[in-house]
Amino acid sequence: MISSGVKAAWYVYGVVPADARLDALTDADGVASTRIQLVTEGAVAAIVCRVGLDDFAEEPLRRNLEDRAWLEQTASAHDRVLSGAVGVTPLVPLRFGTVFRDEAGVREMLVEREAELRDALERLGGHVELGVKVFLVDPARGEEAKPATGRDYLLQKQRARDAASTVQAEALEQVRALHEHLATLADGAHANPPQPPELSGRREPMLLNAAYLVRSDEQPEFIAAAADHGDGRLEILVTGPWPAYNFVQAEEAE
Amino acid sequence: MTNPAQTPQRYLGRREAAQLPDVLERVLDKGIVIAGDIQVSLLDIELLTIKLRLLVASADKAKEMGIDWWQHDPFLTGGDRNGNELEDRLRRLEQKAGIEQRASDES
Numbered sequence: 368m369i370s371s372g373v374k375a376a377w378y379v380y381g382v383v384p385a386d387a388r389l390d391a392l393t394d395a396d397g398v399a400s401t402r403i404q405l406v407t408e409g410a411v412a413a414i415v416c417r418v419g420l421d422d423f424a425e426e427p428l429r430r431n432l433e434d435r436a437w438l439e440q441t442a443s444a445h446d447r448v449l450s451g452a453v454g455v456t457p458l459v460p461l462r463f464g465t466v467f468r469d470e471a472g473v474r475e476m477l478v479e480r481e482a483e484l485r486d487a488l489e490r491l492g493g494h495v496e497l498g499v500k501v502f503l504v505d506p507a508r509g510e511e512a513k514p515a516t517g518r519d520y521l522l523q524k525q526r527a528r529d530a531a532s533t534v535q536a537e538a539l540e541q542v543r544a545l546h547e548h549l550a551t552l553a554d555g556a557h558a559n560p561p562q563p564p565e566l567s568g569r570r571e572p573m574l575l576n577a578a579y580l581v582r583s584d585e586q587p588e589f590i591a592a593a594a595d596h597g598d599g600r601l602e603i604l605v606t607g608p609w610p611a612y613n614f615v616q617a618e619e620a621e
Numbered sequence: 622m623t624n625p626a627q628t629p630q631r632y633l634g635r636r637e638a639a640q641l642p643d644v645l646e647r648v649l650d651k652g653i654v655i656a657g658d659i660q661v662s663l664l665d666i667e668l669l670t671i672k673l674r675l676l677v678a679s680a681d682k683a684k685e686m687g688i689d690w691w692q693h694d695p696f697l698t699g700g701d702r703n704g705n706e707l708e709d710r711l712r713r714l715e716q717k718a719g720i721e722q723r724a725s726d727e728s
Contacts, residue, residue: 379655422661442644442648442649445648455677460653461655462649462650462652462653463648463652464657465657467657467658467661476655478686485689487653562642567640568642606640610647611646612647614650615652616651616653
């Protein structure tokens with residue numbers, strides 16, 4: 368809890384229509400141990416909670432962001448709260464770390480940006496974001512016999528290298544086709560840099576790390592279409608539904 | 622992992638499949654940016670430091686592997702809104718913060 372001696376500020380997770388029913392959300396565990404609330408202004412409402420300035424004022428926030436455990440925990444909480452609204456109401460997710468000193472600041476922001484936020488809510492309504500990651504699984508693994516001699520070993524290595532570069536080139540073409548296909552099924556598509564193994568937690572190279580804005584009622588078809596592109600070489604991983612994080616950049620709204 | 626080559630794995634549409642990197646990537650780097658009262662410019666620099674570690678590292682790695690087609694394909698990236706925006710922003714912030722440009726940028 369925020370102790371009584373600590374000054375509080377307002378943390379904003381995202382924006383929903385003013386008439387959104389978010390009863391379930393108010394019990395969610397947010398970035399602080401305070402209740403999730405809505406601050407309504409005109410046609411839009413901000414999903415907020417009170418946070419202590421001991422954690423969220425400029426200086427402590429900077430320190431906290433260098434603390435990986437704090438960051439992971441708090442960023443996950445930001446996502447958890449927003450995810451509770453996915454499929455329940457149109458939702459504009461904010462980037463992590465938007466803090467106002469008081470409720471008036473939140474209201475002022477809503478008034479200033481109401482038209483823009485309303486447009487975004489209208490555009491995103493009835494949609495969710497689905498993530499699609501594609502991994503190149505090694506089709507040659509375990510196929511060759513154990514090398515009998517050192518020369519065999521070197522030849523095998525050479526063959527494996529040649530095969531790998533051919534496979535990779537073919538796989539990239541396959542992935543490009545997959546992305547183009549999925550983009551036609553979605554109302555928005557965004558290819559992000561693939562994650563390296565240290566991030567993905569996988570040895571296999573990631574060839575695609577994309578997000579798609581999909582109509583909520585077309586999720587099963589989209590997921591099936593994505594899965595259809597999988598084969599012995601490409602492993603398809605679909606994540607979500609997410610808040611439409613990838614589809615609310617300023618450029619997107621214009 | 623059993624039989625990875627023959628059986629494509631499909632983890633479909635389940636929220637539990639969401640891993641921390643996917644969450645961080647979205648929450649720290651995506652989402653609408655609204656200037657709050659707590660200084661965002663400083664906040665930005667800190668978040669970009671993390672991005673450097675997490676995301677740009679992955680872009681560099683991808684380039685090494687030749688997997689950078691999404692940066693050059695206007696159809697896939699919907700014009701120029703994806704490509705170099707992050708790099709440009711980083712460069713500006715790095716200059717502002719007096720951080721020397723990374724050697725890998727010069728190629």
